[in-house]
Amino acid sequence: xxxxxxxxxxxxxxxxxxxxxxxxxxxxxxxxxxxxxxxxxxxxxxxxxxxxxxxxxxxxxxxxxxxxxxxxxxxxxxxxxxxxxxxxxxxxxxxxxxxxxxxxxxxxxxxxxxxxxxxxxxxxxxxxxxxxxxxxxxxxxxxxxxxxxxxxxxxxxxxxxxxxxxxxxxxxxxxxxxxxxxxxxxxxxxxxxxxxxxxxxxxxxxxxxxxxxxxxxxxxxxxxxxxxxxxxxxxxxxxxxxxxxxxxxxxxxxxxxxxxxxxxxxxxxxxxxxxxxxxxxxxxxxxxxxxxxxxxxxxxxxxxxxxxxxxxxx
Amino acid sequence: xxxxxxxxxxxxxxxxxxxxxxxxxxxxxxxxxxxxxxxxxxxxxxxxxxxxxxxxxxxxxxxxxxxxxxxxxxxxxxxxxxxxxxxxxxxxxxxxxxxxxxxxxxxxxxxxxxxxxxxxxxxxxxxxxxxxxxxxxxxxxxxxxxxxxxxxxxxxxxxxxxxxxxxxxxxxxxxxxxxxxxxxxxxxxxxxxxxxxxxxxxxxxxxxxxxxxxxxxxxxxxxxxxxxxxxxxxxxxxxxxxxxxxxxxxxxxxxxxxxxxxxxxxxxxxxxxxxxxxxxxxxxxxxxxxxxxxxxxxxxxxxxxxxxxxxxxx
Numbered sequence: 182x183x184x185x186x187x188x189x190x191x192x193x194x195x196x197x198x199x200x201x202x203x204x205x206x207x208x209x210x211x212x213x214x215x216x217x218x219x220x221x222x223x224x225x226x227x228x229x230x231x232x233x234x235x236x237x238x239x240x241x242x243x244x245x246x247x248x249x250x251x252x253x254x255x256x257x258x259x260x261x262x263x264x265x266x267x268x269x270x271x272x273x274x275x276x277x278x279x280x281x282x283x284x285x286x287x288x289x290x291x292x293x294x295x296x297x298x299x300x301x302x303x304x305x306x307x308x309x310x311x312x313x314x315x316x317x318x319x320x321x322x323x324x325x326x327x328x329x330x331x332x333x334x335x336x337x338x339x340x341x342x343x344x345x346x347x348x349x350x351x352x353x354x355x356x357x358x359x360x361x362x363x364x365x366x367x368x369x370x371x372x373x374x375x376x377x378x379x380x381x382x383x384x385x386x387x388x389x390x391x392x393x394x395x396x397x398x399x400x401x402x403x404x405x406x407x408x409x410x411x412x413x414x415x416x417x418x419x420x421x422x423x424x425x426x427x428x429x430x431x432x433x434x435x436x437x438x439x440x441x442x443x444x445x446x447x448x449x450x451x452x453x454x455x456x457x458x459x460x461x462x463x464x465x466x467x468x469x470x471x472x473x474x475x476x477x478x479x480x481x482x483x484x485x486x487x488x489x490x491x492x493x494x495x
Numbered sequence: 496x497x498x499x500x501x502x503x504x505x506x507x508x509x510x511x512x513x514x515x516x517x518x519x520x521x522x523x524x525x526x527x528x529x530x531x532x533x534x535x536x537x538x539x540x541x542x543x544x545x546x547x548x549x550x551x552x553x554x555x556x557x558x559x560x561x562x563x564x565x566x567x568x569x570x571x572x573x574x575x576x577x578x579x580x581x582x583x584x585x586x587x588x589x590x591x592x593x594x595x596x597x598x599x600x601x602x603x604x605x606x607x608x609x610x611x612x613x614x615x616x617x618x619x620x621x622x623x624x625x626x627x628x629x630x631x632x633x634x635x636x637x638x639x640x641x642x643x644x645x646x647x648x649x650x651x652x653x654x655x656x657x658x659x660x661x662x663x664x665x666x667x668x669x670x671x672x673x674x675x676x677x678x679x680x681x682x683x684x685x686x687x688x689x690x691x692x693x694x695x696x697x698x699x700x701x702x703x704x705x706x707x708x709x710x711x712x713x714x715x716x717x718x719x720x721x722x723x724x725x726x727x728x729x730x731x732x733x734x735x736x737x738x739x740x741x742x743x744x745x746x747x748x749x750x751x752x753x754x755x756x757x758x759x760x761x762x763x764x765x766x767x768x769x770x771x772x773x774x775x776x777x778x779x780x781x782x783x784x785x786x787x788x789x790x791x792x793x794x795x796x797x798x799x800x801x802x803x804x805x806x807x808x809x
Contacts, residue, residue, distance in 0.1 A: 313650075313651050327749065327750060329643065329648060334643060334750055334751075335751075336627075336750060336751025336752075337627050337751055337752060337753045337787065338751055338783060338785045338786050338787070339751070340747060340748060340751035340782065340783060340786060341749065341750050341751040342749070343748045343751075343782060344748055344749055346748050346780075346782050347744075347745045347748045347749070348741060348744060348745065348779045351665065359781055359782040360781030360782065361779065361780075361781045361782065427662060430661075430662060431661045431662070431745050431749075432749050433654060434654060434657045434658055434660050434661045435641065435655065435656070435658055435661070435745075435746050435749050435750065436641060436648055436650060436655050436749065436750060437648075437649075437650025437651055437652055437653070437654035437655040437657075438650075438651060439651045465662045465675065466660075466675075467673055467674030467675045468654065468657060468660050468673040468674065468675065469652060469654060471652045472652050472654060473651065473652070
């Protein structure tokens with residue numbers, strides 16, 4: 182029987198789990214609620230119980246499972262130690278060690294969820310077939326994950342892949358959540374795109390379809406109107422593409438990946454957005470024609486379970 | 496007898512060679528001229544002959560040499576293939592394979608010289624004791640090398656470490672050698688620092704000691720006058736430090752190294768320059784106090800032979 186592996190993606194509301202063939206085929210996925218009470222002490226118990234029950238139901242022996250990987254929404258040390266994970270209430274614990282004990286010593290590995298999702302996209306998503314990828318997640322914020330030689334680069338202080346906090350805009354005045362000013366996250370996240378649109382509308386009285394959404398305008402509204410040819414919406418998307426392309430160029434000049442994989446809610450705008458980002462990315466990398474390309478993520482919210490499962494296959 | 500390894504740093508004028516104990520001690524170093532005529536076909540012959548002669552003179556058997564590493568001034572593919580190396584006249588050859596044949600099948604590895612120098616600084620220089628370093632060389636241009644887990648990150652198209660061509664200044668009008676506009680190399684290289692000084696002097700008639708150097712002012716003049724307290728020279732160094740610190744911050748948010756090692760002629764300004772760069776680096780990385788530090792390179796022009804020798808020890 183082909184060996185299996187398990188991917189666990191721990192979120193603040195629910196834990197996603199996936200059972201995979203080691204070849205990468207997803208056999209089953211399911212969720213359990215994240216019980217955050219009492220410092221999140223029940224989370225791993227629930228995960229272990231759920232895994233045992235699913236394996237039993239499917240008649241899979243634990244011996245046929247290579248291991249379980251786990252994405253954690255916060256910094257994870259190389260040995261699996263978690264100093265603090267605000268979203269889960271965890272403090273000073275080693276979740277991979279604890280889960281392993283609950284699962285009869287099964288191999289358990291763990292990593293930061295953004296990095297783990299990047300590994301998932303490399304394995305079976307938009308980065309499939311590549312070994313060096315940078316994932317860029319355009320959601321409420323801008324997250325990232327760096328994979329080199331099929332391995333997560335977590336950084337020596339857990340900061341690798343924090344590409345949303347690369348400073349790109351000198352003239353910005355407002356502060357980013359990180360404490361900085363002018364981060365790419367302030368422009369290219371869903372929140373940032375909506376803010377750019379509000380700013381542009383406030384700064385002129387030119388007609389734009391965007392005005393019908395008022396102050397509640399979303400990134401999706403902006404991108405939809407831009408696709409429909411609204412001039413001011415297009416200007417907003419050009420600004421977003423310019424700074425995002427610049428950031429990708431900066432990353433390319435540092436580690437030169439094979440592909441940038443763009444995911445997150447904003448990436449649903451698809452090739453339309455990629456083409457604009459790519460134009461600026463090329464503008465800022467005249468040094469060579471031969472460089473990493475830009476593509477779309479494919480796994481959506483499943484990237485985390487894919488990447489977690491992939492962690493135990495090295 | 497402790498095993499030895501050899502480092503070769505091929506430059507446009509001369510080839511530097513070093514004989515090392517595998518523990519990292521430099522036993523001897525010497526140079527041979529780089530014969531570039533006839534498409535550089537004699538360069539490797541000269542290197543091989545020189546190595547054989549030095550080993551013979553020292554009574555060292557080739558069997559006691561683990562291997563020889565080689566830094567090449569241009570892009571090198573993972574298998575050692577060099578498509579073109581303008582400075583040497585090389586085209587479509589595999590220098591590491593050829594040199595190995597000339598040395599009775601000795602293990603020979605090769606890499607881009609900037610990356611190899613970074614490995615040297617990690618082994619026995621300013622990055623000694625660290626496994627993840629980024630070297631920044633402030634010379635005529637701004638070069639770089641990225642080392643993660645004691646390995647060179649060359650990038651999938653040989654562009655990794657091209658951090659001098661990270662775009663940092665939107666208001667720049669002149670073009671960089673790479674074809675871009677606003678690269679950090681245009682501000683923080685020796686050439687760039689002198690240009691900044693000329694620009695600042697031309698833009699005002701305020702007194703500055705820098706005027707005595709006229710248009711021939713060098714980066715060293717600027718840094719010396721800044722150290723002596725000349726106000727306009729200090730302003731120039733602040734601009735340099737700002738953009739250099741910004742670039743380091745961008746790299747830190749991507750791969751989060753343990754230390755940035757600053758080398759090259761401009762780095763002779765020492766801790767005075769580092770302190771100014773560090774101030775801006777911290778300004779642009781408010782996300783965490785716990786991050787890579789900035790230090791000075793220690794090996795000078797020998798970094799290349801050290802790094803080359805280190806390549807064959809993995």
